[in-house]
Amino acid sequence: SDVYKRQLLYSCEAAKITIKMSKGNKFLQWINYRVRATIQDSRMLIGTFIAYDKHMNLVLADTEELRIIKPKKPGEPYREQKRTLGLVLLRGENIVSMSAEAPPAQQVRW
Numbered sequence: 001s002d003v004y005k006r007q008l009l010y011s012c013e014a015a016k017i018t019i020k021m022s023k024g025n026k027f028l029q030w031i032n033y034r035v036r037a038t039i040q041d042s043r044m045l046i047g048t049f050i051a052y053d054k055h056m057n058l059v060l061a062d063t064e065e066l067r068i069i070k071p072k073k074p075g076e077p078y079r080e081q082k083r084t085l086g087l088v089l090l091r092g093e094n095i096v097s098m099s100a101e102a103p104p105a106q107q108v109r110w
Contacts, residue, residue: 027052027056030049030100031049031050031051031104032048032049032050032104032105033048033049033100033101033102033103033104034046034047034048034049034100034101034102034103035047035048035049035060035098035099035100035101036098036099036100036101037058037060037090037095037097037098038095038096038097038098039090039094039095039096040094040096042067042068043065043066043067044065044066044067045060045063045064045065045066045085045088045090046063046064046066046101047060047061047062047063047064047085047088048060048061048062048063052092053092055091055092055093056092056095057089057090057091057092058088058089058090058092058095058098059087059088059089059090060087060088060090061086061087061088062086062087063084063085063086063087063088064082064083064084064085065082065083065084065085066080066081066082067080067081067082068080069081
């Protein structure tokens with residue numbers, strides 16, 4: 001809807017990112033989804049996909065970083081380390097993969 005597109009553009013302007021609203025733009029369908037982005041150093045960032053640009057820079061809200069830590073001794077289990085980051089601008093050059101974790105939360109209509 002036009003209202004949704006205007007709200008999206010306003011939020012993107014606040015983050016200094018612009019989006020081309022074209023029919024061929026496949027990334028637009030993932031806006032407001034919870035996504036998992038894996039970056040080059042094998043960290044995973046899980047957050048709400050807010051915006052992107054032509055360089056595939058991503059803006060993620062309510063983001064958590066997940067790291068897998070290798071054991072120091074053989075036979076010990078791998079560990080996960082999680083930390084909260086909040087609002088993140090992720091450079092597209094560093095992204096290896098991106099996948100959907102959960103659909104957008106249902107909005108309450110008054």
